[in-house]
Amino acid sequence: MHEMGITQGILAASFDAARDAGAERICEIRISVGDLTEVQDFALQFAFEALTPGTMAEGATLEVTHIPATSRCNDCELTYEHDRFQMLCPKCSGFNVTPITGRELRIDSIETPDSDGSCPESAAKDAPPDEKEE
Amino acid sequence: MEIDLSKPILDLNERLAAENRAELDRRGVFVVDMMASPGAGKTSTILATIAALRDRYRIAVIEGDIASKVDAEKVKAHGIPAVQINTGGACHLESDMIKRALDALPLDELDLIIVENVGNLVCPTDFYLGENAKVMILSVPEGHDKPLKYPGIFQVSEAVILNKIDTMPVFDFDEGEFTSVVRSLNPTAPIFRIAATKGEGVDAWANWLAARIDALKASIAEKQAGEGS
Numbered sequence: 001m002h003e004m005g006i007t008q009g010i011l012a013a014s015f016d017a018a019r020d021a022g023a024e025r026i027c028e029i030r031i032s033v034g035d036l037t038e039v040q041d042f043a044l045q046f047a048f049e050a051l052t053p054g055t056m057a058e059g060a061t062l063e064v065t066h067i068p069a070t071s072r073c074n075d076c077e078l079t080y081e082h083d084r085f086q087m088l089c090p091k092c093s094g095f096n097v098t099p100i101t102g103r104e105l106r107i108d109s110i111e112t113p114d115s116d117g118s119c120p121e122s123a124a125k126d127a128p129p130d131e132k133e134e
Numbered sequence: 135m136e137i138d139l140s141k142p143i144l145d146l147n148e149r150l151a152a153e154n155r156a157e158l159d160r161r162g163v164f165v166v167d168m169m170a171s172p173g174a175g176k177t178s179t180i181l182a183t184i185a186a187l188r189d190r191y192r193i194a195v196i197e198g199d200i201a202s203k204v205d206a207e208k209v210k211a212h213g214i215p216a217v218q219i220n221t222g223g224a225c226h227l228e229s230d231m232i233k234r235a236l237d238a239l240p241l242d243e244l245d246l247i248i249v250e251n252v253g254n255l256v257c258p259t260d261f262y263l264g265e266n267a268k269v270m271i272l273s274v275p276e277g278h279d280k281p282l283k284y285p286g287i288f289q290v291s292e293a294v295i296l297n298k299i300d301t302m303p304v305f306d307f308d309e310g311e312f313t314s315v316v317r318s319l320n321p322t323a324p325i326f327r328i329a330a331t332k333g334e335g336v337d338a339w340a341n342w343l344a345a346r347i348d349a350l351k352a353s354i355a356e357k358q359a360g361e362g363s
Contacts, residue, residue, distance in 0.1 A: 002257065009143050017137050031143065037260055038286050084285050086318050095321035103290075105143040105260065112135045 003043035006105070007051055014110045015056060023112035026057040027119035030109050034067045036084050036102035069102030147261060150229035154236060154264025158247075162354050164347040165247045167227075167263055169287060170271035172253030175297040177205050178330040179271055180248050184214055185333070186340035191245035191347060196235045198227040198252045205250060215239060226257035229264060246347055255284040266350060273298040274305050278312035281319055288319045293326060295339060300329040 014029050033039050041064055048062045072079045073089035074096040080089065089097055113119050142148050158165060170176045177197075184193055194215040197205040206218035217235040219227065227249065239247070249265060251258045258268075270291040272280055275298060281288045288294060294316055302309070316325060324342060328335035 002260075006143055009145065013139060013141060013143075013145065017139055021135070021137050023135070023137075036286065036289060038256055039260070084289070084319075085282070087289070088318050088321050095317065097321050099289075103260075107139045107141055107143055109136050109138045109140075112137060114135065 003039060003047045004051075006039060007044060007047035010048075010062075010107055011051060011055065011057060013107055017110055018056060018112055021112060024056060025113055025119075026060045026110050027113060028061045028063055028111040029057065029107070030063045030065065030111070032065045032067050032104050032106045032108055034102040034104035035069045036099075037105055039105065065108070067101050067104045070100045071097045072100055073097050144261070147229045150233055151262045151264040154229055154232055157236065158241070158264065159354055161241045161244070162351050163241055163244050163247055164350050165249060165263070165265040166343060166346075167249045167251055167258070167265040167268045168271060169251045169255075169258045169268060169291070170253060170273070170297075171255055171276060174253070174271045174273040174276060175330050176250050176253065176271055177208055179295060179297055179328065180209065180250055181212065182328070182330040182333055182336045183248065183340055183343065184209075184212060186336050187246065187344060188214070190344060192243055193246045193248065194239050194244050196232065196239075196247060196249045198231070198250055200224070200252060215244075221252055225252055225254045226261055227251050227263060228261055232263045245351075246343075255280070255287050259286040259290045267292040267346060269293045269295060271295040271297050272312075274301050274307045277305075278308045278315075281312065281315040285319050288316055288323075291320065291323055293339070293342060294320070294323050295326045295328055297328055297330050299327045300332060300334065 010029060010031060014026055018026050044064065045062060052058050052060060068081050069084060070079060070081050071087055073092060073094045075094040076089060076092040078089060078091045087097060088095065111120060168176050168180060180195060187193060195209045197209065197216055197218045198221060199205060200221055200223055203218045206216040209216035217238045219231045219235055232249065249263065268291050270287050272294065274296065313325060326335060326339040328339060330336065
């Protein structure tokens with residue numbers, strides 16, 4: 001959908017949070033994306049790679065957690081997970097259901113370098129080599 | 135060091151949407167966001183809705199299009215206030231555009247604002263504008279398979295309008311299949327069959343909308359009475 005604009009939003013919020021915490025660099029940004037949104041992983045990663053060079057998030061990783069779609073049946077009170085094509089209650093086939101999760105688009109947290117300036121191992125990804133041919 | 139943010143990615147859009155909503159709640163104005171493909175009959179459906187409800191409610195329209203004032207002029211020709219938003223290429227409306235449009239409307243003199251989103255079955259789905267309900271219109275010539283191809287828009291809609299039902303004999307539209315797929319995507323949304331330009335079926339849709347408007351007004355009145363006492 002609007003992965004470029006969404007990624008700009010993610011970066012702006014992350015930069016603000018990092019600066020507020022006195023960090024100069026970001027190692028990892030963690031977000032959650034619900035399975036019922038129109039946001040595509042590959043387009044997010046592409047936008048992230050295109051927008052981060054030259055910023056405090058250069059070389060950072062974007063960790064995307066997918067939130068499965070769940071709904072609750074108001075007739076038989078079952079809470080169940082479902083894909084985006086089938087929301088009906090699997091137990092009683094009821095129509096009267098309330099969506100619970102699946103529409104999230106959330107920035108969870110960012111990881112900034114440790115006191116020695118290095119990224120924690122889980123978040124570290126070496127800055128990409130400069131492959132520009134000019 | 136981990137820094138917790140826990141905030142919506144579309145934070146700015148959602149904050150502005152909440153501001154729009156608060157402003158509209160104060161004045162008891164209901165907003166419906168109408169979404170559909172180009173050519174599905176959004177403007178015709180809006181005009182038919184206005185014809186059905188204008189004796190009961192004071193109505194205005196916000197028109198979203200990439201360019202031109204064609205739609206706003208069509209609405210104004212019926213004596214209804216209309217604001218045209220030209221997105222200049224953007225494929226959906228966002229809260230800040232609605233905010234500017236609201237500034238141009240006499241909110242104290244309105245009960246209902248109908249927003250006509252940009253013709254698109256994908257992008258408007260994830261953007262909350264401060265509306266009370268999103269409603270999508272599919273027209274018969276587009277085909278019964280659209281809910282399978284564009285599930286998101288059918289899922290965020292509180293009601294689905296099937297327009298141009300008078301053309302059903304001409305097109306190979308499998309209504310049973312359409313209804314069953316919409317049901318599985320969105321079990322609670324009613325489906326209204328209409329032919330907007332002929333006024334057919336419009337009353338059932340208009341009555342649904344009227345019930346929603348009345349419910350909002352009642353809940354706001356109750357809240358205000360509670361605050362006043």
